[in-house]
Every structure is written in C-alpha cells, then in structure tokens.
Amino acid sequence: MNTSIVIADDHPLMLRGLTDFLTSRGFNIVGSAEDGNTAYSLIVKLKPKIAILDIRMPYKTGLEIAEACKKNNLDTKIILITFDKEEELYDKAKAFNVYGYILKEFAIEEIETCIAHVINGTPYFSEEIASYLNASDVSQKPETLDLLTKSELKIVRLISKSKTSQDIADELSISIKTVHKHRSNIVHKLQLDNKPSSLSVWASVNKEYL
Known part of the structure; x- marks a missing residue:
C-alpha cells in the first residue's frame, strides 16, 4: 500500500x-x-x-x-x-x-x-x-445500479455483507465460476477499476441503495 x-x-x-x-x-x-x-x-x-x-x-x-x-x-x-x-x-x-x-x-x-x-x-x-x-x-442513488440485472444485484447485496465468492456460490447454489463471471460483468458495468477490493468498497459505500 x-x-x-x-x-x-x-x-x-x-x-x-x-x-x-x-x-x-x-x-x-x-x-x-x-x-x-x-x-x-x-x-x-x-x-x-x-x-x-x-x-x-x-x-x-x-x-x-x-x-x-x-x-x-x-x-x-x-x-x-x-x-x-x-x-x-x-x-x-x-x-x-x-x-x-x-x-x-x-x-x-x-x-x-x-x-x-x-x-x-x-x-x-x-x-x-x-x-x-x-x-x-454523496447520498444519491448511483445511476449505474439501474444497469445491473436481478442476479447481479443479488450478488452485489451479498458482497456488501462481506460474503466471499465461495459464500455467494453456496448461498445461490451456483458455481464459483459463475460468481466470478457475474463479478467481472458488474465491475465492467459500474466502470470500477480491476483492483480486488474495488467492488467490495463500492458495495459497502452504496449498501443503503442495494
């Protein structure tokens, strides 16, 4: 750092x-x-x-x-x-x-x-x-949220609760590969950078809108 x-x-x-x-x-x-x-x-x-x-x-x-x-x-x-x-x-x-x-x-x-x-x-x-x-x-709902599908929103919600990709896969009964695919689509749609923590930080900042 x-x-x-x-x-x-x-x-x-x-x-x-x-x-x-x-x-x-x-x-x-x-x-x-x-x-x-x-x-x-x-x-x-x-x-x-x-x-x-x-x-x-x-x-x-x-x-x-x-x-x-x-x-x-x-x-x-x-x-x-x-x-x-x-x-x-x-x-x-x-x-x-x-x-x-x-x-x-x-x-x-x-x-x-x-x-x-x-x-x-x-x-x-x-x-x-x-x-x-x-x-x-600071407290406005991010417009980019409207770009996410229902499945992607579900995943972002779980990320905002500090769930790992494995937790999310188990909870939604999908493969971890699918979770990674969703995560990369979400990062792309929200125009975040590719750092591993970017999506978690974004999800926690916007938790109240999820």
Whole structure:
C-alpha cells in the first residue's frame, strides 16, 4: 500500500498523531506542514495522491488549497479534517472537488476508511456530518445500479455483507465460476477499476441503495 500522502495541520500534536498513525498502517507520508502555504508548495512539488488538510490554517485554509488545486488541475485528491459543521463549508468543499470531509474528533477512527474510498474515487463524508448535508451528492442513488440485472444485484447485496465468492456460490447454489463471471460483468458495468477490493468498497459505500 504505497499511497503517497501529504498531511497539514497547524496543531503539532494532531499532525504528529495522524502522521505516526498512518505510517504505522503502511501509508507513505511524503511530507507534512503546519501552514497552508507550505502545504500547497508540497502538493505542487511532490504531487502526492492524497493531501489531508486541516480546514483552518495560517496563510491558506484547506479550502483555499482545494480551490487552488482544482484551478490548476492538480490530481491530488483532498481530504479535509475539521471541527466545523457549517453547511456552507460543505457546499464549498463539494464545489472544489474535495473527496473527503471528516470531523477531527473521529479522524483516527475514520481516516483509513476515508482513504480507501478516496483511492477508489468515491467521496467520503463523516457519518456525523452526512446528516447535515441535505440532498448531498454523496447520498444519491448511483445511476449505474439501474444497469445491473436481478442476479447481479443479488450478488452485489451479498458482497456488501462481506460474503466471499465461495459464500455467494453456496448461498445461490451456483458455481464459483459463475460468481466470478457475474463479478467481472458488474465491475465492467459500474466502470470500477480491476483492483480486488474495488467492488467490495463500492458495495459497502452504496449498501443503503442495494
């Protein structure tokens, strides 16, 4: 798991805590910063896959960095960590293509799940704040679901319950080969990448619509 990450937070303890935690989980922390200008320079220079940014920092806020990344077509995906629950901040975050938005008090608990979603190209917003997001983009039923057949939907439902291919074959009385065929059709229809975990992550993110 060699996802390159830059972390920025103007609270040294939070910065060190997150850096140590993610390093211990095998992530590749390529740079850290205590203010927005330094953070943005690191993103431009190192082009990390993900930047985890505090919203409120000296010189540049996490949102301003997200806006600059969008304007300059930088590929780094932004995750914001914050104590803020104001709706207007979420709207801005979504407008600037922010991929993750988690509350600081849950940062350590949620950061790995958030990163897994982001690597997969799926936005992740803390459950605690999802309720604040009125009809947010995150909570809409994915249109691609309508492309799946009844059998494929059954299989995705079982995948969302963490069932293995063998479990699914047993439960539906079909061969494991058929399950693999269905899985590959589903991945193709949902336009997911071919990583083994992509379909499981997608199924768990969209569980409520299955």
